[in-house]
Amino acid sequence: MKIHIKYMVSLRCKIAVKEELDKLKLKQSSIELGEVNLKKDISGDERELLRKGLLKKGLELIDDKKSLLIEKTKTTIIELIHYSEKYPKVNYSDYISEKLDYNYNHLASLFSEINGTTIANYIILNKIERVKELLLYDELSLTEISLLMEYSSVAHLSHQFKKITGLTPTYFKKIKKHKKRIMLEEL
Missing domain, CATH: 3.30.70 (Alpha-Beta Plaits)
Structure with a gap:
């Protein structure tokens, strides 16, 4: 069962x-x-x-089908961003659609209806949390993190990071001992 x-x-x-x-x-x-x-x-x-x-x-x-599909979507995103060694070469929408065997437009509409945010925004929030984690480990440069997380450039990563956190990645790294990460359950 x-x-x-x-x-x-x-x-x-x-x-x-x-x-x-x-x-x-x-x-x-x-x-x-x-x-x-x-x-x-x-x-x-x-x-x-x-x-x-x-x-x-x-x-x-989870008992109802809509909630189940939303949770499967979230789990797919979390597994991909936080637990995968390498990101797929296809775009996120194709990956999610293929993995769940659902039309992406249907998933996106349902996700927005239930969560009040888009799948794209949920992906960004997870990517930024993963970037925070990598910054806290202090093992990779910002360029390496940018490449690992499939950003087009360090500038793109920095812009998105600042938009979400209000801080630059460099400043976040400096104050890392005082900043707490958001739990995945809270995204």
């Missing part, structure tokens, strides 16, 4: 979900971002206990 979970965007979330499943003695064959494959169907009572346990950890079970 497959269940879908909202706000499950990190390893920490996977661990939290596993803890809740273990409490209820629910065996799983896999736990991925936003999705758990259980070895057997669960009862209504078990589902309710799981729902309550997940809510305490800031996670939610």
Whole structure:
């Protein structure tokens, strides 16, 4: 049985979900971002206990198809930007559409309707959070980060970074110990 979970965007979330499943003695064959494959169907009572346990950890079970599609879209973007070694050579809209097997215009319209922001803006917010993370690691130059994140230039990255954060990447790097990153769940 497959269940879908909202706000499950990190390893920490996977661990939290596993803890809740273990409490209820629910065996799983896999736990991925936003999705758990259980070895057997669960009862209504078990589902309710799981729902309550997940809510305490800031996670939610997804029951309706629209919310599920939005979460799959977000998960696809997060996996691509935060956990991929290399970005695809196709544009984001083609990648998301192909990965989810949905028309991109439909996804974009639904995403905007439900979230009040566009997929493009959500991608930008995630890219900037990833850039912040890379700046905090202090292992790559701004040029290397720009190339890694598929920006057309350092100037483009810097402009987008400043537009979102109000700071230049260089200034952010200087004050990095005092600046907190936004949790992926909050984007």
